[in-house]
Amino acid sequence: LRLVTDNVPAMIAYTDAEFRYRYANRGFVEFYIGAGAAVEGKTIGELQGEQAQREIRPGIERCLAGELIHFEAKRRNVQGEEREVEVTLIPHRDETGCVQGVHTQVLDITERKRAEERIDYLAQYDAVTGLPNRRLFNDRLALAVARDKRLGTMTALLLLDLDRFKEINETLGQRIGDEVLRAVTARLRERLREVDTVARLGGDEFAVIIESVAEKAQAYRVAEKILEAMAEPLEIEGEDVFVTASIGVALCPADADSSEHLIKNAELAMYQAKLDGRNAVHHYAPDPGPGRGVRLGMESGLRRAIERDELLLHFQPKVDIKTGVITGAEALLRWRNPDLGVVSPADFIPLAEETGLIVPIGEWVLYSACAQASAWRRLGWPLAMAVNLSARQFRQKNLCEMVELALSDSGLAAGQLELEITESMIMHRAEHAITTLRRLRDIGVLLSVDDFGTGYSSLSYLKRFPVHKLKVDQSFVRELHHNADDAAIVRAVITLAQSLNLRTVAEGVENEQQLAYLAGLHCDEYQGYHFSKPLPAAEFLSLLQAKQAAGGRGGAAARGGV
Known part of the structure; x- marks a missing residue:
C-alpha cells in the first residue's frame, strides 16, 4: 500500500x-x-x-x-x-x-x-501588448457611456489605425512588428491619463476611451498629442522605425446615443482620416460628402465581414463542352451586409484590394472553397474547385505554404484545386511569377490564366509559365456573333492553347449560338448563365443530383443542345 x-x-x-x-x-x-x-x-x-x-x-x-x-x-x-x-x-x-x-x-x-489565470487574462487582454482586448474594451466603453450619461458629461472614443503597418510586418517580419506594437503602446500610455483606457482591438487598430469630457476640443487635443508622439521614430533593436497613424474621434452623446453607435461613427471618422491622406485626425461628421459616406461605411463593414460571418461563396459550374458533364466549379465571393444589403463584388473587391483587406478575405475564400470541395468529394462528387487569386495574394511570400495548409486542413487532393491568376499579374515581375508558379505546380495544384487576351502576355513567357488552362474572357465571348475581331481573338486563343497543349475554358456563355461556335473550335469547357448562374453550395449540390438523375450527361438542356 x-x-x-x-x-x-x-x-x-x-x-x-x-x-x-x-x-x-x-x-x-x-x-x-x-x-x-x-x-x-x-x-x-x-x-x-x-x-x-x-x-x-x-x-x-x-x-x-x-x-x-x-x-x-x-x-x-x-x-x-x-x-x-x-x-x-x-x-x-x-x-x-x-x-x-x-x-x-x-x-x-x-x-x-x-494556467486558469492566464486563460482568464488572455480572455480580456491582448497577449502582445498587455492592453485590454476588444472584449474588455466593449465592456469598459459601455460602462463609461452609462456613467457619463448620469453625470451629464461626454465619453470620447479615439480609434487609431497604424498606417501601412502591414508593410512593416511583410518587410521586417512579425517579431519586429510585435515590437512596434509594444512601442506604440508605450507611447500611448505616456500621453494619456491613468484613468483613460487604451485597448488593442486587433491587428494594427487601437482604441482610447476618455471619460468625463466637457467639450469636443478636449478630445481633439488628446488626438493631436498622440499624432505628435507618433511623429518621433520608434527605436526597435537599435534601428529607427517610422510609424504614423490615422485617428477617428467621436463623442457620446454628441455624435452617438450608444456605445455601439459610437464605435461605428469613430470607425467612419478613422477611415475618413485615411482618405484625407493618413497621418491625420478626423472628427466624426454626419455628412462626409456625396458618395464618401457610402464608401466609408462599406470599408468599415468590410473590415468586420469575416468575423461577423457575412461573407459567403457561390459556385458556378464548369461544364465539359463535349459531354455536358459538370467537371468543376468556380468559387465566387458574395457579401451580405445587414446595413448595406447584398454588395456587388464590382464594388467591394476593388475596395478590398486598395485597403489590403483582400489578403485575409482571399485566405478565407481559399480555405472555405477547399473545405466545400472536400465535402462534395466525400458525397461522391470529386470536382475541381477553381479559386481566384488576387494580385496581393500572388505576391505574398507565404502563398505556397498557405495553399498547402488549406489543402491539408480540408483533406482536399492538390489536383482538385485550380488557382486562377490574371495574365497582368504574372507579367508583372515575370521571372518572380515563374518561380511562384513552379512552386505551386510542384504542390500539385492546377493553374489557369484568367481573362486571357485582355492583357499583354508575351508568347515567349507564356511557353515558360507552368499553367494548365487558358480562360477566354467573357468580353470576347459576349460579342462573338456581332464582332469579327472578338471572334478572331477567341479563335486565336483556343488555337494557341491547343498548340501549347493547354486546355481552354470559355467564360460568360449565355446562349446556344455562342456554345455551338465554341464547340466548333474544340474549346474544352465553358461556364456561364446558359448552363447555370453561380449558386449557393446547397443549390449547387441539388443541381449535381438533378443532372445525375437525368442520366449523368444532363440531356440536351444541360449541354445547351450540343
Missing part, C-alpha cells in the same frame, strides 16, 4: 482524533516537512507549526464530527514557497460507524491555477 501511495500525485496523510499523524506518504512529507522526516505520533503543530495547526484544526474538528470537507488554500512548502493546494478531509470510521480519525488528501494546484 505504501508503494502505491508514495507514487501517486496527491499528498496523503492520516491523523487521529488527537490531531497526531499516524501516516503520511512521501509526497506529504517532502512538501510539508522535508524528505526522510519521521511523522508518526507527532502533532500538526510539531511538524507544521502552531499557525498551521490553528488554520487546519477547525476543518479537522468538523471532519471528526462526520463532515466531508473540501476547500482550496495557500500553503508554504518546506522551501518556503507559497503554493495553492486543494484539500479534501474524509472522516475515517470504524466498524461501528464511529469517526476515529481523518484522511487528508492534498493536491498542489498551483500550475493549474496559473
Whole structure:
C-alpha cells in the first residue's frame, strides 16, 4: 500500500482524533516537512507549526464530527514557497460507524491555477501588448457611456489605425512588428491619463476611451498629442522605425446615443482620416460628402465581414463542352451586409484590394472553397474547385505554404484545386511569377490564366509559365456573333492553347449560338448563365443530383443542345 501511495500525485496523510499523524506518504512529507522526516505520533503543530495547526484544526474538528470537507488554500512548502493546494478531509470510521480519525488528501494546484489565470487574462487582454482586448474594451466603453450619461458629461472614443503597418510586418517580419506594437503602446500610455483606457482591438487598430469630457476640443487635443508622439521614430533593436497613424474621434452623446453607435461613427471618422491622406485626425461628421459616406461605411463593414460571418461563396459550374458533364466549379465571393444589403463584388473587391483587406478575405475564400470541395468529394462528387487569386495574394511570400495548409486542413487532393491568376499579374515581375508558379505546380495544384487576351502576355513567357488552362474572357465571348475581331481573338486563343497543349475554358456563355461556335473550335469547357448562374453550395449540390438523375450527361438542356 505504501508503494502505491508514495507514487501517486496527491499528498496523503492520516491523523487521529488527537490531531497526531499516524501516516503520511512521501509526497506529504517532502512538501510539508522535508524528505526522510519521521511523522508518526507527532502533532500538526510539531511538524507544521502552531499557525498551521490553528488554520487546519477547525476543518479537522468538523471532519471528526462526520463532515466531508473540501476547500482550496495557500500553503508554504518546506522551501518556503507559497503554493495553492486543494484539500479534501474524509472522516475515517470504524466498524461501528464511529469517526476515529481523518484522511487528508492534498493536491498542489498551483500550475493549474496559473494556467486558469492566464486563460482568464488572455480572455480580456491582448497577449502582445498587455492592453485590454476588444472584449474588455466593449465592456469598459459601455460602462463609461452609462456613467457619463448620469453625470451629464461626454465619453470620447479615439480609434487609431497604424498606417501601412502591414508593410512593416511583410518587410521586417512579425517579431519586429510585435515590437512596434509594444512601442506604440508605450507611447500611448505616456500621453494619456491613468484613468483613460487604451485597448488593442486587433491587428494594427487601437482604441482610447476618455471619460468625463466637457467639450469636443478636449478630445481633439488628446488626438493631436498622440499624432505628435507618433511623429518621433520608434527605436526597435537599435534601428529607427517610422510609424504614423490615422485617428477617428467621436463623442457620446454628441455624435452617438450608444456605445455601439459610437464605435461605428469613430470607425467612419478613422477611415475618413485615411482618405484625407493618413497621418491625420478626423472628427466624426454626419455628412462626409456625396458618395464618401457610402464608401466609408462599406470599408468599415468590410473590415468586420469575416468575423461577423457575412461573407459567403457561390459556385458556378464548369461544364465539359463535349459531354455536358459538370467537371468543376468556380468559387465566387458574395457579401451580405445587414446595413448595406447584398454588395456587388464590382464594388467591394476593388475596395478590398486598395485597403489590403483582400489578403485575409482571399485566405478565407481559399480555405472555405477547399473545405466545400472536400465535402462534395466525400458525397461522391470529386470536382475541381477553381479559386481566384488576387494580385496581393500572388505576391505574398507565404502563398505556397498557405495553399498547402488549406489543402491539408480540408483533406482536399492538390489536383482538385485550380488557382486562377490574371495574365497582368504574372507579367508583372515575370521571372518572380515563374518561380511562384513552379512552386505551386510542384504542390500539385492546377493553374489557369484568367481573362486571357485582355492583357499583354508575351508568347515567349507564356511557353515558360507552368499553367494548365487558358480562360477566354467573357468580353470576347459576349460579342462573338456581332464582332469579327472578338471572334478572331477567341479563335486565336483556343488555337494557341491547343498548340501549347493547354486546355481552354470559355467564360460568360449565355446562349446556344455562342456554345455551338465554341464547340466548333474544340474549346474544352465553358461556364456561364446558359448552363447555370453561380449558386449557393446547397443549390449547387441539388443541381449535381438533378443532372445525375437525368442520366449523368444532363440531356440536351444541360449541354445547351450540343
